[in-house]
Every structure is written in C-alpha cells, then in structure tokens.
Amino acid sequence: MTLILNVLAAIGRGVLGACRSVGAIALFALDGVSHILRPPFYPRLFGRAFLEIGYFSLPVVSLTAIFTGMVLALQSYSGFSRFGAESAVANVVVLSITRELGPVLAGLMVAGRIGAAFAAEIGTMRVTDQIDALTTLSTNPMKYLVAPRLLAGTLAMPLLVVVADILGVMGGWLVGTTKLGFGSTTYLASTLNFMQAEDVISGLVKAAVFGFVITLMGCYHGYNSRGGAQGVGGATTAAVVSSSILILALDYVLTEMFFG
Numbered sequence: 001m002t003l004i005l006n007v008l009a010a011i012g013r014g015v016l017g018a019c020r021s022v023g024a025i026a027l028f029a030l031d032g033v034s035h036i037l038r039p040p041f042y043p044r045l046f047g048r049a050f051l052e053i054g055y056f057s058l059p060v061v062s063l064t065a066i067f068t069g070m071v072l073a074l075q076s077y078s079g080f081s082r083f084g085a086e087s088a089v090a091n092v093v094v095l096s097i098t099r100e101l102g103p104v105l106a107g108l109m110v111a112g113r114i115g116a117a118f119a120a121e122i123g124t125m126r127v128t129d130q131i132d133a134l135t136t137l138s139t140n141p142m143k144y145l146v147a148p149r150l151l152a153g154t155l156a157m158p159l160l161v162v163v164a165d166i167l168g169v170m171g172g173w174l175v176g177t178t179k180l181g182f183g184s185t186t187y188l189a190s191t192l193n194f195m196q197a198e199d200v201i202s203g204l205v206k207a208a209v210f211g212f213v214i215t216l217m218g219c220y221h222g223y224n225s226r227g228g229a230q231g232v233g234g235a236t237t238a239a240v241v242s243s244s245i246l247i248l249a250l251d252y253v254l255t256e257m258f259f260g
Contacts, residue, residue: 024220024224025216025217025220028146028216028219028220028223029216029220031142031146032142032146032147032150032216032219033147033150035140035142035143035146035147036147036150036151038143040143041148042143042144042147042148045144045148045149046148046151046152048148049148049149049152049153049215050152050155050156052114052117052152053110053114053152053153053156053157053160053211053215054152054156054157054159054160057109057110057113057114057160058160058163060109060113061105061106061109061110061160061163061164062163062164062167064105064106064109064164065097065101065102065105065106065163065164065165065167065168065171066167066168066170066171066174067171068097068101068105068168068171069093069097069167069168069169069170069171069172069173069174069175070171070172070174070175072092072093072096072097072101072168072171072172073089073093073171073172073175073176073180074175074179074180076088076089076092076093077089077176077180080092086180087190089172089176089180089182090172090173090176090182090187090188090190090191090194091190091191091194093168093169093172093176093191094169094172094191094194094195094199095194095195095199097164097165097168097169097172098165098169098195098199098200098202098203099199099202099203099255099259100203100251100255101168102161102164102165102168102203102207103157103161103164103203103204103206103207103210103251104206104210104247104248104251105164106157106160106161106164106207106210107157107206107207107210107211107214107243107247108244108247110157110160110210110211110214111210111214111217111239111240111243111244111247112240112244114153114214114215114218115214115215115217115218115239115240115243116218116236116239116240117218118149118215118218118219118222118239119217119218119219119221119222119225119232119235119236119238119239119240120222120232120235120236121222122145122218122219122222122223122225123221123222123223123225123231123232123235123236124222124232125145125222126222126223126224126225126226127225127226127227127228127229127231127232131145131223141223145219145223146219146223149215149218149219150212150215150216150219152215153211153212153214153215153216154208154211154212154215155208155211156211157207157208157210157211157214158204158207158208158211160207161203161204161206161207162204165200165203169191173187173188173191198258202254202255202258202259205254205258206250206251206254209250209254210247210250213243213246213247213250214243214247217238217239217242217243217246218239218243220239221235221236221238221239221242222235222236222239
C-alpha cells in the first residue's frame with residue numbers, strides 16, 4: 001500500500017510540476033507579446049535578431065532542404081515503381097515539402113541553432129546580473145530582450161521556409177531529371193499543376209508558429225536560468241529539447257486544423 005501511495009505521489013508531483021511549467025511559459029509568452037504591441041520599440045535589436053534567425057540560418061536550412069528533396073525523390077521513385085506509379089514522384093515531393101518537411105525541418109534546424117544561442121546569451125546575462133542592471137537603468141528586460149526576438153522569429157521563419165520549399169522541390173527536380181529519367185518540362189509542369197495555394201499557406205503558417213515557439217523557448221529558459229555556467233548549459237539544452245518537442249506536437253495540431 002505504501003508503495004502504491006509513493007508512486008501516486010510521484011505522479012502527482014510530476015503532473016503539478018508540468019502544469020506549473022506550462023503556466024509559467026504561457027504567462028511569459030503573454031508578457032512578451034504585450035510588449036510587442038506597446039511602445040517603445042527597439043528596431044536595431046529587432047533587425048539584429050531578424051538577421052541572426054533569417055539570413056545566418058540560410059546555409060543550414062538550404063542544405064537540409066535540398067538534400068531532403070533529393071532523398072524524397074529517390075525513395076518515392078523506389079516505392080512507386082512497384083506499382084507503376086513513377087509519374088507521381090513530382091507530386092509527392094512538392095506536397096511533402098510544402099506541407100510538412102519544409103517547415104518542420106527548417107524549424108528543427110533553427111531550434112538547434114537559434115534556440116540554443118538565445119538561451120545562452122540571455123542566460124549569461126541573467127547569471128552575470130546584466131538583466132538586473134537593465135532594470136536598474138529603467139529598461140524593461142522583457143521589452144528589450146524578449147519582444148524583439150519573438151517578433152523577429154515569427155516573421156523570419158516563413159521567409160526561411162519559402163527558401164526551403166523552393167530548394168527542396170529543386171532537389172527533387174535535380175534527382176528526377178538527372179538520375180530517374182524524367183523530362184525537365186514534364187517534371188516542372190506536374191509540380192506546378194499539383195501544387196495548391198493551401199499547401200504553401202499551411203506550411204507558412206506552421207513556420208510562423210514554429211518561429212514564435214523557438215524564440216519563446218530560447219528566451220524563457222535563458223531568462224529563468226540559475227546557477228552560473230552550469231545553469232546556462234542546462235537552459236541551452238532545455239531550450240533546444242523543448243522547442244523540438246513542441247514543433248513536432250504543434251505540427252500535428254496544425255495539420256489537423258488545416259486538413260483534418
């Protein structure tokens with residue numbers, strides 16, 4: 001009986017801890033969004049975060065997208081050839097890239113790069129008392145550190161995903177025309193005829209949500225880090241892991257909303 005009570009108590013503590021964390025993150029997000037909508041604004045900080053998320057993430061996102069498109073074309077052709085449906089390769093590539101793989105893979109790459117960077121930067125400021133110094137100087141840390149990053153992440157991720165979609169389809173076209181024997185004109189015509197605006201728009205909406213989540217997790221874990229260098233390292237790890245899990249979970253939720 002005692003063992004059962006201990007197990008139930010441990011489960012209860014876990015559930016309460018999870019609810020506490022969800023509530024804290026929700027309040028942090030609401031506070032950050034409220035500061036986006038109220039002046040003063042810091043355009044220089046927004047521009048810096050936008051370049052960091054968008055421009056400097058282009059290489060890793062581009063390479064991920066183009067090789068994903070190439071592999072997807074090869075695997076689709078291998079599977080469809082068993083049923084004599086090789087002509088559907090272009091359709092599957094463009095549908096998979098625009099709806100799912102473009103925003104999800106771009107989000108995971110940016111989470112590993114930007115989520116960790118924001119958590120480390122803000123976490124270092126927290127443990128070295130620089131955030132307290134901002135408050136002493138009558139500067140709201142949420143408005144100065146968090147709001148510009150949240151806005152930049154929400155706006156930059158869709159642009160990254162547009163590039164990822166184009167390069168992913170290009171990777172499929174490259175393999176299809178050079179290795180699988182498709183005609184270039186036929187492949188591109190099949191891609192354009194099959195692609196719909198809803199597919200692209202759903203991917204861009206996902207990208208905006210993922211961008212907000214990535215920057216939110218990076219800022220939240222960095223802002224609440226404690227314990228010196230070890231605490232900053234833990235915050236960085238937590239930011240990447242939580243961002244990745246939320247991206248995959250929200251991907252299902254958004255897919256259900258759009259296509260369920």
